[in-house]
Amino acid sequence: MHIVRFAALMAAAVGTLVVFGSPGAVADEMRGNAVEGKRLFLADGCYQCHGTTGAGGGMAGPHLAPDPLPLEAVKAKLRTASGRMPVYTAAVISDAQIADIVAYLQSLPRAKAAKDIPLLNH
Amino acid sequence: MSERKEPEGLTGAGMGRRGFLKTATLAGSGAVAQGVVAASQPAEQPAQRRHSVQMASREAEQGTPPPVTATQASCGSDFMVDVMRHVGIEYVAAIPGNTFKGLHESVINYGMTSAPALELVSCMHEEMSVAIAHGYAKVAGKPMACMMHSTVGLQHGAMALYNAYADRVPVFAIVGAILDAKDRHGYVDWQHSVFDGPALVRDFTKWDDTPLSLSHFAESAVRAYKFSLTPPWGPTVLAVDQELQEGAVAKGTALLIPQLPQIAPPAGEAGAVREVARVLVAAERPLIVADRTARTPESLRLMIELAEALQAAVVDVSGRMNFPWRHPLNQTQRRAELAARADVILGLELTDYWGVLGGRLVPGVKRISISSIDLYMKSNYQDFERFTPVDLAIAADAEATLPALVEAVRQQTPSRRRAFFKARGARLAQDHLDSLEQSRNAAAIGWDSQPITTARLCAEIYEQIRNEDWALCNGTVFQNYWPQQLWTATRHYQYIGDAGAYGLGYLPGASVGAALAHRKHGRLAVAIGGDGDLMFSPGALWSAAHHKIPLLYVVHNNRAYHQEIMFVQSMAVKRQRGIDRAHIGNAITEPNVDFAKLAASIGLYSEGPVSDPGELGTALRRAVAVVKQGQPALVDVICQGR
Numbered sequence: 001m002h003i004v005r006f007a008a009l010m011a012a013a014v015g016t017l018v019v020f021g022s023p024g025a026v027a028d029e030m031r032g033n034a035v036e037g038k039r040l041f042l043a044d045g046c047y048q049c050h051g052t053t054g055a056g057g058g059m060a061g062p063h064l065a066p067d068p069l070p071l072e073a074v075k076a077k078l079r080t081a082s083g084r085m086p087v088y089t090a091a092v093i094s095d096a097q098i099a100d101i102v103a104y105l106q107s108l109p110r111a112k113a114a115k116d117i118p119l120l121n122h
Numbered sequence: 123m124s125e126r127k128e129p130e131g132l133t134g135a136g137m138g139r140r141g142f143l144k145t146a147t148l149a150g151s152g153a154v155a156q157g158v159v160a161a162s163q164p165a166e167q168p169a170q171r172r173h174s175v176q177m178a179s180r181e182a183e184q185g186t187p188p189p190v191t192a193t194q195a196s197c198g199s200d201f202m203v204d205v206m207r208h209v210g211i212e213y214v215a216a217i218p219g220n221t222f223k224g225l226h227e228s229v230i231n232y233g234m235t236s237a238p239a240l241e242l243v244s245c246m247h248e249e250m251s252v253a254i255a256h257g258y259a260k261v262a263g264k265p266m267a268c269m270m271h272s273t274v275g276l277q278h279g280a281m282a283l284y285n286a287y288a289d290r291v292p293v294f295a296i297v298g299a300i301l302d303a304k305d306r307h308g309y310v311d312w313q314h315s316v317f318d319g320p321a322l323v324r325d326f327t328k329w330d331d332t333p334l335s336l337s338h339f340a341e342s343a344v345r346a347y348k349f350s351l352t353p354p355w356g357p358t359v360l361a362v363d364q365e366l367q368e369g370a371v372a373k374g375t376a377l378l379i380p381q382l383p384q385i386a387p388p389a390g391e392a393g394a395v396r397e398v399a400r401v402l403v404a405a406e407r408p409l410i411v412a413d414r415t416a417r418t419p420e421s422l423r424l425m426i427e428l429a430e431a432l433q434a435a436v437v438d439v440s441g442r443m444n445f446p447w448r449h450p451l452n453q454t455q456r457r458a459e460l461a462a463r464a465d466v467i468l469g470l471e472l473t474d475y476w477g478v479l480g481g482r483l484v485p486g487v488k489r490i491s492i493s494s495i496d497l498y499m500k501s502n503y504q505d506f507e508r509f510t511p512v513d514l515a516i517a518a519d520a521e522a523t524l525p526a527l528v529e530a531v532r533q534q535t536p537s538r539r540r541a542f543f544k545a546r547g548a549r550l551a552q553d554h555l556d557s558l559e560q561s562r563n564a565a566a567i568g569w570d571s572q573p574i575t576t577a578r579l580c581a582e583i584y585e586q587i588r589n590e591d592w593a594l595c596n597g598t599v600f601q602n603y604w605p606q607q608l609w610t611a612t613r614h615y616q617y618i619g620d621a622g623a624y625g626l627g628y629l630p631g632a633s634v635g636a637a638l639a640h641r642k643h644g645r646l647a648v649a650i651g652g653d654g655d656l657m658f659s660p661g662a663l664w665s666a667a668h669h670k671i672p673l674l675y676v677v678h679n680n681r682a683y684h685q686e687i688m689f690v691q692s693m694a695v696k697r698q699r700g701i702d703r704a705h706i707g708n709a710i711t712e713p714n715v716d717f718a719k720l721a722a723s724i725g726l727y728s729e730g731p732v733s734d735p736g737e738l739g740t741a742l743r744r745a746v747a748v749v750k751q752g753q754p755a756l757v758d759v760i761c762q763g764r
Contacts, residue, residue, distance in 0.1 A: 044701055048687050048763045055568030055575060055762075063567055086692040092700055112569050114562035119581040120608065121562070122588060 032071075032096075037104030040097050049084075054105050061085070068105035074098060198336050199228035199367040201377055202296075205340050207238055208379050209347040211267045211294060213258065213638065215243040215251040219271025221298025221314055224367030226269065243638070244668055245631075246661025248275045252282030252357075253631025254638070254665065255293045257595060259286075260442075260618040261639035263417060265294040265350055272298045272314045272361075280323050281625045286357045287326040288473075288505045289441075289622025290414050290495075292350035293357035294343075299332065301363045320359040325502040328356035336366065336377055344380045353387045353494035353519035390492055390516040390523035398490055398514065399530035401466055403539065405488075408434040409464035411457075411478050412444035414619065415471045415520045422446075422614040424524035431531045433547030435460050439478065440597065440606065441471070443617035448558075448610045450551035455561065455607065466490070470520040475510035483511065492516045492523050505623060561607035573762045574735045576678065580604035582735075583648065583676060586742045590646040590750075592616065595633035600652055600685075601678060602764050615645070627658030630675075634666045637673035637754075646749060647672060653679040653710055653717065660720055666754035667725030673754040674745055677717045679731065682709045684763040721756035730758030 041047055041054075049061030056063030068074065075098050078088040093101075114120045202225055206214070214229050216222075226242075233240035245251040248270045255266035270279050276297050286293045300306050300315045316322075320330035329349050333339040339362065346358035371377070390398075402408050410429060416422045425445050429436045435453040437460060438444045445452050453460055458480055461467065466488045469475050475491060489512040496517035499506055516523065535543070565577035580601055588609070597620025598605050611617055618636060621628035633649035640647045656677060666673050682705065691704040705711075718728035727748040729741040738759060745755035 045687055045691050045704055048682070048684055048691075051568055051571070051575060051762045051764075052573060053568035053571040053575075055564075055571070061764075063564065066567075084688060084692070086688070086695040086701070088695055088701075089698060091698045092695050111563075111567040114559075114566040117566055117569060117581075119578075119585050120565055122584070122608075122610070 032099035032101070032103030034100070034103040034107040036097075037100035037102065037107075040093070040101050041104055044088075044093065044101075046101065053108055055111075065105040065108040066110045068102060071099055071102045074102050074105075196371045197224065197228065197367070198339075198369050198371060199225040199362075200232045201336050201371060202339060202343075202362065202367065203228045203233040203240065205343045205379050206267055206294075207233070207240065209344060209382050210264055211240070211347075212238075213241050213243055213255075214267040214269060215245050215254045215635075216269035217245045217248055217251060217271075217275070219269075219275045219298055219314075220311075221272040221275075221300055221364055222269050222296065222362065222367065223298075224364060225296065225298070225362065228367075229269075241669075243635075243665060245665055247659060248279035249282045249627055250631040250634075250659050250662040250665065252279045252286065252293055252295065253628050253659065254635035254662065255295075256282065256286045256289065256291050256622075256628070257618070257632030257635030257637075258639045259291050259293065259355075259635075260289075260632075261593070261615055261636045265292040265347065266635065267294045267296060269296045270298070272300065272319055273316050274314060276319055276322055276359075281623075282628070282631070283323050283357050283359075284326045284503070285622040285625045285628050287328070287622070288503075289619065290354045290356060290471075291622065292355045294347060294350065295327070295357055295359040297359055297361045298367075299361040299363050300365075301332070302365060305365055319361045323359060325500060326357075326505075327359050328498070330359040330361070332361040332363070333366065334363075336371070339366065340377065340379045344382050348382060348385060351385050353522070354498055356498075387519035387522035388494065388497065388517075389526060390518035392526065394514065394516050395523060395526045396530050396534070398468065398492070398516070399527060399534050401488055401490065401514075402432055402434070402468065402531060403534050405434075405464075405466035407460075407464050408432060408466040408468065409437060409453075409460050410434055410468045410470065411437045411439060411461075411472060412442075412470040412520075413439040413472045413474075414441035416442050416444045416614055417521055419614045421521040421524060424521075424528055427528045428524060428531065430547075431528060431535065433543040433550070435464075435550055437461070437478070438606070439472065439474075440599075440603065440617070441473070441619045443611060443614050444470075446610075446612045447606050448554075448612075450554045451547065452554060453550060453557070454603075455557040456553060469493070469512070471495070473505070474507040475512070476508040479510065488513050490514045490516070492518055492520045492527075494519045558607075561604075565604065565608060568762070570735055571762075572733055572735065573680070573760045574733070574738060575762050576601045576764055577604050577608070578735050579676070579678065579738070579759055579761055580650070581608055582738045582742055583650065583674075584609045585739060586746045587646055587648060587674075590746075591644065592646045592648055593636070593640050594618075595636040595647055595649040595673070596629050596651055597621065598650070600764060601650055605650075615640070626655050629655050630659045630662035631665075633673060633675065634662050634671055634754075637666065637671045638669070641671060646674070646746070648674045648676070650676045650678050652684075653677055653681060653715060654683045656717065657710065657715065660724070663721060663726055663754060663756065664724040670752055671754055672749045672752050674742075674749045675721075675726075675754065675756045676742070677730070677756065677758040678761050679715075679717065679758055680761050680763045681711050681714060682763070684708075687763075717756060717758035721758075727753060727755040728758070729756070731760050732757065733760040 050056045050064045054065030081087045229242050251268045255268040258266045270276050297319050306312050331342040333342045350358045429451045436445045436451050437457045438454045469491045471493050491512045568575045593615050594617050629651040637647035687704050687708045691701045694701045718730040721728040729745055732738050732741050741757050745757045748755040
């Protein structure tokens with residue numbers, strides 16, 4: 001079961017890389033609304049595991065931003081999640097809403113470098 | 123009151139219990155190596171008036187105390203105090219209950235006023251009493267006594283006893299009892315009476331007894347104390363009858379307190395230990411995994427010696443402080459990867475070996491277990507986790523087995539093997555540095571965000587305490603183990619693990635108990651706890667304020683029972699119902715809890731709520747200054763979920 005899901009996810013991710021290799025695909029992804037995406041990210045509980053800024057953390061959930069996965073990979077993950085991550089079907093989150101969430105994740109600034117934060121260099 | 127006769131053989135031939143108990147006192151526990159206690163003063167035993175069965179008023183029905191018709195120079199519960207002192211108990215945690223009022227009175231008017239003095243830790247709830255004893259024992263290395271009311275008191279304390287049991291921690295619990303029906307003065311006494319009180323918690327305590335005489339109490343108390351400290355450690359319960367506590371003790375009565383032996387924990391069989399050493403020395407990729415292994419500075423030192431003798435990777439499951447967090451061989455961050463690649467895995471006091479393996483049994487891997495849990499296990503509660511096939515299971519205390527194992531590894535390591543070990547150690551040291559860098563980079567993500575990240579929370583706390591002799595009193599699973607990733611810890615008391623059974627309400631009490639044990643060493647005790655956990659048992663912080671127990675309590679306030687949100691979400695999406703209502707029943711909002719006000723109202727210095735990460739360091743610094751002056755302080759921090 002896990003193998004099947006993993007294969008599906010990988011296929012989607014590979015497909016995504018191909019799709020997003022073109023400028024047209026990037027344009028599609030940019031259609032998402034970052035403001036609405038933030039609202040969904042908070043309302044749908046994504047932040048509970050991945051953090052308000054998508055930073056994630058340990059066992060609670062992997063980091064999603066900065067540098068989020070492409071739209072199709074995020075969609076594939078949501079539709080075929082396993083383990084503690086719930087499966088989010090289209091009935092719960094539409095493709096357009098996922099695009100909004102990805103747009104929000106893309107809008108988040110990059111983290112400071114750890115070496116520039118004194119508290120992280122003891 | 124009773125005139126009944128004691129059965130012969132329990133309290134002396136033909137002597138009634140009350141006659142037998144008349145006025146004995148103990149001339150200091152130092153004089154009782156053989157434990158003979160002689161009564162010093164006579165006590166008159168005038169006729170006692172029977173309690174009327176004609177209930178004329180509500181007051182009478184609620185249990186008007188029987189008339190006091192005699193003064194007592196000594197009593198059964200004074201002797202119980204002496205027994206507790208004899209075994210080494212220093213503190214008694216309790217919320218009052220009339221079924222142990224005799225013992226309560228003895229603790230405060232005899233135990234606290236004569237040497238070696240006991241201290242009664244005044245509590246708000248039996249669950250907190252037990253949790254305080256739980257946290258104390260993990261630092262002090264010995265039990266605290268914990269007095270609980272019959273029936274309702276023990277029912278309140280039961281969950282905390284389960285935590286202690288699952289965490290392999292000793293608690294010396296005493297529960298009041300009114301065994302004789304004619305001693306129950308009113309209907310409340312009947313509701314607070316039970317024939318076999320400890321049965322309630324028998325599934326998750328190591329041992330219990332209901333002594334019928336003071337000699338019986340002494341034997342059972344020493345037996346309970348000894349057994350609780352024989353690995354695997356665990357809580358015990360004694361139910362003490364009201365009459366046994368309150369009865370006078372006769373002059374000249376000799377009461378024996380058995381000697382408490384020095385306890386030698388069971389070490390692994392010598393041949394098996396040599397075989398473990400042989401397998402470890404021959405291994406290419408050995409992995410040492412420790413959970414509740416190190417109880418003492420010596421065992422932490424031995425863990426380091428074992429790892430360094432082999433130059434082997436160590437994963438600390440974090441049940442205790444088993445290995446220095448910045449040691450080059452500490453590979454905890456790479457747990458899953460190393461468990462999948464290892465050719466030999468040595469599990470030391472693992473509760474969940476299956477979990478360490480990630481649920482995969484890799485063919486050809488030698489799995490070894492050294493665990494005292496194999497020596498004592500109960501059947502009903504399933505805290506023993508999934509059965510994991512191993513090649514060699516040594517039923518023994520891992521800490522007690524370490525000296526022989528370290529020596530055997532040294533003896534069996536040929537000189538030609540040392541270069542290989544050295545190269546392995548160098549690779550692991552680099553891996554450790556890589557893990558540290560990864561952790562720091564991960565901690566930087568969202569550094570300035572609001573709510574404050576748990577990484578920033580932990581980094582800010584460490585900044586304020588790193589130059590102190592600090593001791594963390596909480597498990598760190600809900601803070602994503604950031605302290606283990608970012609802090610430097612080298613001493614065995616700097617981390618004591620978590621609740622044991624994931625029973626909420628643990629940390630407020632346990633951190634107060636741990637801080638109490640740290641107090642005489644001048645350590646700076648710190649706890650990071652969730653808002654949901656604190657709402658279970660905030661009264662424990664009153665105990666800290668009342669007893670001036672220095673503790674920095676930082677609230678990781680994510681305003682929800684966060685873990686459960688995800689579970690409910692999962693259910694909702696599975697049923698295609700949407701997830702926008704998953705917060706209902708999980709969120710702790712509307713209203714938000716103001717923990718700073720709550721803490722201030724029960725006597726703590728407090729800061730917060732702090733939501734701006736730029737202000738967190740300053741708030742923590744002010745709170746640490748208060749703690750260093752000997753007082754508890756709380757800082758409420760609005761945080762990310764984890």
